[in-house]
Amino acid sequence: MVPLSYYLALSAIMFILGTFGVVSRRNPIVMFMSLELMFNAANLAFVAFARYYNMLNGQIFVFFVMVVAAAEVAVGLALIVVIFRNRHNIDVDEMNTLKE
Amino acid sequence: MELSSLPAGTYFNLVPWVVFFPLIGLVLNLILTNRASEKVYGIIASLASGVSFIIASLLLLSLNKHPEAVVVPFAEWINVGNLYIQWAFRVDTLSVTMMMVVAGVGTLIHVYSIGYMHEDVRIQGDPSRYSRFFIFLNLFIVMMMVLVSAESYLMTFVGWEGVGLCSYLLIGFWFEKGKDGDGNAIAAKKAFLTNRIGDFGFITAMFLMFGIFGSLDFSTIFTAARAGAVDAAPWILLALNLFLLLAVTGKSAQVPLFVWLPDAMAGPTPVSALIHAATMVTAGVYLVARSSPLFALHPAAGTVVAVIGAVTALFAATIALGQYDIKKVLAYSTISQLGFMVAAVGMGAYVAGIFHLVTHAFFKALLFLSSGSVIQGVEFGHHHAPHDAHASHGEEFDPQDMRNMGGLRIRMKTTFWVYLIGALALAGIPPLAGFFSKDEILTYASEHNPLVLVMLVTAAFLTAFYMGRQVWLVFFGHPRSDAAEGAKESSAVMTIPLIILAALSIVGGALNLPKIELLGHWLEHTILEAHHVTFSMVVAGISVAVALGGILFAWFFYGRKPLSVSQADPLARLLGPLFKAFERKWWVDEIYDVIFLTPYKDTSQLLAQPVDQGLVDGAVNGMGKLTSVFSRVFRAMQNGRVRVYALYMMIGVAAIMGYLILR
Numbered sequence: 001m002v003p004l005s006y007y008l009a010l011s012a013i014m015f016i017l018g019t020f021g022v023v024s025r026r027n028p029i030v031m032f033m034s035l036e037l038m039f040n041a042a043n044l045a046f047v048a049f050a051r052y053y054n055m056l057n058g059q060i061f062v063f064f065v066m067v068v069a070a071a072e073v074a075v076g077l078a079l080i081v082v083i084f085r086n087r088h089n090i091d092v093d094e095m096n097t098l099k100e
Numbered sequence: 101m102e103l104s105s106l107p108a109g110t111y112f113n114l115v116p117w118v119v120f121f122p123l124i125g126l127v128l129n130l131i132l133t134n135r136a137s138e139k140v141y142g143i144i145a146s147l148a149s150g151v152s153f154i155i156a157s158l159l160l161l162s163l164n165k166h167p168e169a170v171v172v173p174f175a176e177w178i179n180v181g182n183l184y185i186q187w188a189f190r191v192d193t194l195s196v197t198m199m200m201v202v203a204g205v206g207t208l209i210h211v212y213s214i215g216y217m218h219e220d221v222r223i224q225g226d227p228s229r230y231s232r233f234f235i236f237l238n239l240f241i242v243m244m245m246v247l248v249s250a251e252s253y254l255m256t257f258v259g260w261e262g263v264g265l266c267s268y269l270l271i272g273f274w275f276e277k278g279k280d281g282d283g284n285a286i287a288a289k290k291a292f293l294t295n296r297i298g299d300f301g302f303i304t305a306m307f308l309m310f311g312i313f314g315s316l317d318f319s320t321i322f323t324a325a326r327a328g329a330v331d332a333a334p335w336i337l338l339a340l341n342l343f344l345l346l347a348v349t350g351k352s353a354q355v356p357l358f359v360w361l362p363d364a365m366a367g368p369t370p371v372s373a374l375i376h377a378a379t380m381v382t383a384g385v386y387l388v389a390r391s392s393p394l395f396a397l398h399p400a401a402g403t404v405v406a407v408i409g410a411v412t413a414l415f416a417a418t419i420a421l422g423q424y425d426i427k428k429v430l431a432y433s434t435i436s437q438l439g440f441m442v443a444a445v446g447m448g449a450y451v452a453g454i455f456h457l458v459t460h461a462f463f464k465a466l467l468f469l470s471s472g473s474v475i476q477g478v479e480f481g482h483h484h485a486p487h488d489a490h491a492s493h494g495e496e497f498d499p500q501d502m503r504n505m506g507g508l509r510i511r512m513k514t515t516f517w518v519y520l521i522g523a524l525a526l527a528g529i530p531p532l533a534g535f536f537s538k539d540e541i542l543t544y545a546s547e548h549n550p551l552v553l554v555m556l557v558t559a560a561f562l563t564a565f566y567m568g569r570q571v572w573l574v575f576f577g578h579p580r581s582d583a584a585e586g587a588k589e590s591s592a593v594m595t596i597p598l599i600i601l602a603a604l605s606i607v608g609g610a611l612n613l614p615k616i617e618l619l620g621h622w623l624e625h626t627i628l629e630a631h632h633v634t635f636s637m638v639v640a641g642i643s644v645a646v647a648l649g650g651i652l653f654a655w656f657f658y659g660r661k662p663l664s665v666s667q668a669d670p671l672a673r674l675l676g677p678l679f680k681a682f683e684r685k686w687w688v689d690e691i692y693d694v695i696f697l698t699p700y701k702d703t704s705q706l707l708a709q710p711v712d713q714g715l716v717d718g719a720v721n722g723m724g725k726l727t728s729v730f731s732r733v734f735r736a737m738q739n740g741r742v743r744v745y746a747l748y749m750m751i752g753v754a755a756i757m758g759y760l761i762l763r
Contacts, residue, residue, distance in 0.1 A: 022746050023743050023750065093741050096740025096741065
């Protein structure tokens with residue numbers, strides 16, 4: 001049996017990698033991928049805890065997270081497509097018209 | 101008091117109309133402005149004032165039947181906590197006496213103004229202001245009626261402020277004229293601001309009254325005061341009376357606040373007659389007479405009032421000696437006569453004070469109106485004189501300067517005779533009105549306060565002297581300018597009110613002859629402190645002697661050898677620097693300038709420049725600068741990069757998590 005701490009360490013590494021990806025990448029699609037990584041880091045922690053404590057709550061929660069993440073990606077990708085049509089460019093650093 | 105409880109067969113419930121008829125006239129004229137002819141405005145305004153007079157007469161008849169004071173409630177005004185003030189009218193012998201004077205003299209002056217302003221608006225070059233003049237005049241009557249008919253101090257104060265406003269509006273009637281193009285406006289401001297000091301006294305006195313008596317109603321206060329049910333230290337009562345006195349010195353132009361009245365002569369002459377001689381300035385005397393139960397509470401208060409009055413009477417009389425402007429002489433004479441009245445009411449001679457108020461209203465209104473007639477006569481002569489004659493002067497011709505007059509006796513016969521009557525009444529020659537009223541004051545002074553008597557007798561001597569000087573300078577000798585040469589008599593609409601006033605100045609003394617004391621018995625019902633005058637042959641003899649002596653002196657200087665063109669005043673040669681002091685009004689304006697105005701302006705400057713612009717603005721702008729410095733720091737954070745925002749979010753979450761874990 002693999003100890004809980006291993007799962008948690010993997011989850012933390014995934015989360016940090018995801019965070020780094022979100023902050024460092026300029027391509028929103030890559031940012032979304034990094035975001036998914038962070039979701040999945042959280043999911044992993046949920047599942048690990050559920051197993052550890054023998055409770056189903058964590059497992060169920062993961063499904064919710066997946067559904068919401070899917071919905072979010074659908075909306076996000078749609079936005080990216082619209083932005084690309086308008087600006088022929090999806091670099092997030094160029095999207096700063098709300099600054100002023 | 102319920103309306104239904106008014107005595108039957110009387111007209112007391114008509115009293116609101118003494119206020120509302122002039123108001124109706126005012127509104128009518130306001131609506132008709134620029135739509136009717138001059139005659140219409142004048143007639144509406146005069147009728148409004150005249151009807152007010154008729155109503156005052158009806159009240160007089162009613163009081164004759166039922167002499168006790170009647171309070172007619174009109175409307176609730178203020179009801180806050182235990183302060184309940186309603187607009188109620190007080191009809192008693194004192195208020196009706198004042199109403200009769202205000203409406204009576206007021207109506208005559210309205211009629212006179214129809215003629216006077218017809219000329220004046222043409223001389224000043226703006227006929228469109230004709231209706232405005234009558235609107236202001238009616239407003240004045242409204243406010244004066246509010247003042248005298250009030251049943252509470254607060255309502256009196258409303259009228260008190262209202263007449264002050266009218267005074268301001270009318271002094272500055274030709275606001276773009278005068279010295280340096282704003283002389284009249286400055287004079288109006290001066291009057292208004294000086295009166296503010298008096299108003300401060302009035303308001304403070306009202307606070308004290310409310311503190312002591314818990315009410316501002318005359319009936320409540322006076323009942324308590326007369327019953328001796330006053331729960332206050334004597335010095336508070338003295339302070340109350342002295343604050344009232346401050347109000348009086350402001351409105352009635354007493355020392356030390358008299359400086360505004362001479363400058364108020366910048367207004368058209370009917371205004372000087374109505375507001376600054378006959379009615380408004382006597383409001384202070386009325387206030388003291390009305391507050392007689394309060395002044396009875398502290399023995400020293402009345403003496404202070406009397407001394408202030410006597411000092412004013414003497415002081416202003418000396419200044420009048422050295423004036424060349426025909427209206428300025430009368431203005432200082434008014435201050436001096438107001439001093440007589442204030443001295444009288446201060447000593448407790450309320451009847452004598454009010455009596456002098458009434459007779460003074462007659463002859464001083466007469467003198468002012470006649471001087472207006474003289475000024476317009478000379479103005480006419482000036483405009484019709486050969487042009488090369490006065491072009492050589494170079495300087496502005498002053499139609500009010502008595503040195504430019506002379507010989508008007510022949511050219512303006514009616515004006516001369518009425519002026520002479522007014523001057524003799526003022527000087528106190530029997531049997532004219534002024535003699536009786538002044539004599540009553542002097543008799544009372546001889547019984548109660550010798551110091552005041554000495555000052556008043558001296559002032560009476562000077563009065564006779566400066567009036568004699570004026571009459572001889574204006575009407576006798578030869579004309580000293582082409583303008584005086586070509587002067588002509590004024591129209592009948594002006595001279596008829598003058599004749600009526602002259603008649604009143606002759607017979608006015610009958611109001612309160614010794615022994616009969618019509619006015620004395622009449623006022624007894626209101627002023628319980630009223631006194632009975634004993635006629636003293638000695639005082640009357642002195643009074644007549646000083647009056648005749650003054651006139652004799654005036655004849656000696658000005659009548660024996662009339663002043664010729666550009667000759668200096670003979671008195672100036674005799675008195676030298678003293679005359680200069682008279683002429684320059686004892687440098688009072690200059691002294692006030694140094695003591696009050698300059699420090700005030702400097703303080704204002706200090707507060708405006710370093711304090712306001714430096715300190716206050718600095719604090720406000722500093723806050724702004726601080727914000728902008730901070731915002732410059734935080735602005736850098738908001739750079740529009742989504743990734744950076746995401747990082748902030750991460751850091752924030754990490755910080756919160758860190759706190760929750762590590763705490």
